[in-house]
Amino acid sequence: MVKKNHYLQSIQSITKHQLKLLDDACEAYKFPKLAQIKYLMVNRQVELVVYVNYLTKWEQILLKQEKNYSQLNYYHPLFLDFMEKCIVPQKEKAYESKVHFYHLFQPYNKPTLSYSIGLTVYKENIFKYISSRRGNTDDAIAADISKYYREQNLRGPEWVTVVSLDPAFIAVIISGVSSPFWKRYQGLSIDTRHFFKEATCQLSREAVIHSFNNHNILQGDILFLDFNWHKDTIFIVAVRNKNDWQKILYT
Secondary structure (H helix, E strand, O other), X not given: OOOOOHHHOOHHHHHHHHHHHHXXXXXXXXXXXXXXEEEEEEEOOEEEEEEEEEOOHHHHHHHHHHOOOOHHHHOHHHHHHHHHHHHHHHHHHHHOOOEEEEEEOOOEEOOOEEEEEEEEEEOOOOOOOOOOXXXXXXXXXXXXXXXXXXXXXXXXXXXXXXXXXXXXXXXXXXXXXXXXXXXXXXXXXXXXXXXXXXXXXXXXXXXXXXXXXXXXXXXXXXXXXXXXXXXXXXXXXXXXXXXXXXXXXXX
């Protein structure tokens, strides 16, 4: 009989473990607790965490004056570095699986809160004892995205994975989007890097929406989309219905 990892028995056990990791690491490194875990969902090898920071009155005033200020937004680069160096290795050890990708999206600000999403892709299908849900259209959506890339770019990505995490969320990871020349040239020119990022994000957005329409996900919406040129990978979090996202965020 296969011995199950006790950290991976339920959403509750995973959430409890991650909260403890955050608390312990913040205390050890004297790092401010910038956000709380609002929502956590896993499926197959993907873990999605919604982080929320509820703004104080003075932060709300600053947000109005500076339009894009919040602690979570301001300290995002430090928070990302903290997660990658302090939290991710601890999760790899506890879950007994290497992390293939980790990405923390740039936060969005609302009048009373700031929110972001962390997306972790593990090497193995470590969440099989919790959820083996595989959306009927996941593979078809991935194939559509790859096809759209080839048609529009004359070159497809090396790897596309689509994972339906629950009735609300869909995670999309598109890797290997740059040709050898563009991958090299992005490292030489910041302007080229910005141009290529904008173009690649636009192509990815079009490909996802095109695929959603093909599969009758007509109320689908892309919440987060970012291109990491170091990893040559597009990270996307989408929802099947905008109303579901609003309920999760404000409930």
